[in-house]
Amino acid sequence: MGHPGTPLTDFTRESEPEKVSLICRLLRQSPPGEFGQVVQDLYALVKDDELVRQEAAHVGAHHNKKNFTPVQVNGSTVLLTHYNDLGGNRFFYPQDKFSFEFDHLSGITSKTHLHSVMLDEEELWRGALHKGLNTYVNCHFPAGNCCVFKKSLGKRQMFVACIEAHEYQPLKHWNSLWKSDWTFALTPIMTRVTGVFLLQLHYFKDANLHVTIRKSVSESLHVIDRNQFVSDFVKFVKTEDDKIHTAILQNIQALSEDMWRKDLRRKLPITRTFMNWNDISYKEIGKVGWQRYGGAITRFF
Template sequence: MAQLEQPLTGQEKVKIVSSLLKQAPPEEFCEAFRDLRLLMGDDSLMCQEAASLCALHNKLYFTPVRRKECEVLLTRHNELEEEHFLDSQRQVSFKFDHLRKEASEFQAHPQEDEKGEAWRRALYEGLKAYVSSHYPGGICSVFIKDTAIRKILIACIASRLRRPSAFWNGLWKSEWTFTLTPASTSTQVAGTIMVQAHYFEDGNFHLTVCKDVAESLPVTTETQTSQDFVKLLEDADNQFQDGLMEEYQRMSDTHLKAFRRQLPIIHSTIDWEKIVTAKIVEIQVEVFC
């Protein structure tokens, strides 16, 4: 007689739930958490882990904080300590309640490195102009980390659209990093672009696409380097979007047809009501003739 499998430990349950919530569609963490709570059947454990799992999701998907005191993305790069974050542009720190999505306890947090702040601010201003014209409802944040011999600049972008009435949600986010070293005339930019979409009308289609980018960037003045960086980022975005649309078209013509009725060669739906009406008229004419 086969032995019954041992029940999962609390740690194993948390690991499984964490893995599933990392894949939660954009803007649907609460719904996914609620469903997993029912499936797990362990309310005390889920409530105990809720805050940490929500915090992980918020930082992973660059949750925006928009208040009159600050406008910044939540990331691992601007986390000061548990539940406290930094808005480098407004130079304020704040506490963030991940479950309620509320910011509080705003305090001044000035930058001490004036030279590094000049680089960060120039990069932010150039990036903000690009994001404002290309990302509906998008937001960007730029952070700087200073070491003994170099400065590390990190740029983050996130744009999310929530359309539950149309049965879809979407997220475009990217993260870019490069270093500034004294006397260096160029640097290597490393970027990651991710698009996540969820369509759930009469089905459940979840798409996640990521692309890594590595390019060389000339380093001159703050303003010129910022302009060159934004141009590099725009080219990478356009290439990624073009590739994504080509792949979507290819999937529509091949794989996605397995999930729906095949369309005619003209790639448009058939107006069955019009055809039926025409047929009825045709029959009536034949009868009267």
């Protein structure tokens, strides 16, 4: 099989419940951008296409919503999330006020309909937040997407801002996803914004390396008027993005230095040739997530 994460197991000898358990476990472990390839591998391994399709459709829905998978609908990029899930594989896009059906196996959208949304004060805030966040994402992520949703939590109306950016390079042996969601209520004077980051990386050129980074942040922001809050919210998101980005780069640097100090310097032959280890670490590891542009480091995700 071509996919590095799928073990060569003889599924044909297993009972159907055992096959279902194994299929679901492997599908749930699929890194972002590799779900379809794992499904293809399972067709060959299990030799029961109907069973694989059945389980893949169910797990695929969870996979797409968990990873904020972007899809193109009517010229707009829509994120598939738990926040805009209408049930029955239908999703809505609050920005352009439509809903659609999505096939999680084929990736095909269909049955697009208008989705009415009351144009109240909360919807005006949601639209302003989306516009401000979208401007930031377009400037700081080469291939980023975002959307702001409303959700009810008991009697409270909450807002959830979702950001997704990915780079899938299977021919270069790596795939990566950067996503975050930001939850808050518009309470008078002050509100608490909670953000959750998730970074996933799969590198499989010379090894099968999986990296997952999670981080939660929280900050209280003043709520004076719409323009002020949107500006402060976007500044907060940018500040936290920069912090985690810088921390990851510092960890890559520390890892490189630690490997050199504890292992490489004892095992490599003495050639009296100068090697720029920092440059190597960025090229071989850092390029999976970041690129340098004119001396500045920019998110690749």
